[in-house]
Amino acid sequence: MVELQPLTHAPGWRMDGRVKTREAGSAVAGSPAREPDTDRLREQLDAYMNEHGLRNTEQRRVIVDTFFEFGAHATVDELLAEVRKADSRIGYATVYRTLKMLSESGVVDERRFDDGITRYELADDDAHHDHLICTECGFIQEFEEPLIEELQERVAARFGFSLAHHKLELYGTCQRPGCTGKKER
Ligand SMILES: [Zn+2]
Numbered sequence: 809m810v811e812l813q814p815l816t817h818a819p820g821w822r823m824d825g826r827v828k829t830r831e832a833g834s835a836v837a838g839s840p841a842r843e844p845d846t847d848r849l850r851e852q853l854d855a856y857m858n859e860h861g862l863r864n865t866e867q868r869r870v871i872v873d874t875f876f877e878f879g880a881h882a883t884v885d886e887l888l889a890e891v892r893k894a895d896s897r898i899g900y901a902t903v904y905r906t907l908k909m910l911s912e913s914g915v916v917d918e919r920r921f922d923d924g925i926t927r928y929e930l931a932d933d934d935a936h937h938d939h940l941i942c943t944e945c946g947f948i949q950e951f952e953e954p955l956i957e958e959l960q961e962r963v964a965a966r967f968g969f970s971l972a973h974h975k976l977e978l979y980g981t982c983q984r985p986g987c988t989g990k991k992e993r
């Protein structure tokens with residue numbers, strides 16, 4: 809099996825697979841995931857930081873802003889490379905701790921796919937999505953599929969489970985230009 813490569817800084821990882829145009833609640837079959845409500849997440853973060861007496865330091869602000877801009881499935885290293893464009897003094901540990909804070913505040917979800925690398929994305933309580941992952945180039949497509957969601961509920965109910973959450977990861981190869989796994993058709 810091919811190792812899933814970490815995403816690079818190619819334009820590909822910037823909010824990949826999310827669309828701005830879709831209204832909340834209007835997901836159709838197999839559609840790309842909607843963007844999370846960043847205003848609400850910002851408010852949630854402010855409230856969390858106030859509550860826990862966390863200061864909004866300059867470095868934290870740069871890291872948080874950069875993450876909100878480039879956030880989907882970023883690794884610590886990827887985010888570090890981005891924030892250093894704004895402030896070269898920011899170190900790995902600060903980025904890591906800031907992401908932990910975002911995660912603890914519920915603003916960010918941690919994802920670990922088959923390669924075991926932790927990736928961070930904005931939480932999406934209102935717009936749950938799942939992932940298609942290319943094992944050749946590492947591209948990640950987010951999608952929403954109401955039918956799959958409904959089937960999962962039905963399966964759970966059949967076994968007397970009430971679902972709290974789930975993770976669905978589909979692995980294969982994508983059709984993006986430049987992907988070595990691209991199949992001729
Ligand atoms: Zn690919």
Ligand SMILES: [Zn+2]
Binds near residue numbers: 880929938950
């Ligand atoms: Zn995602």
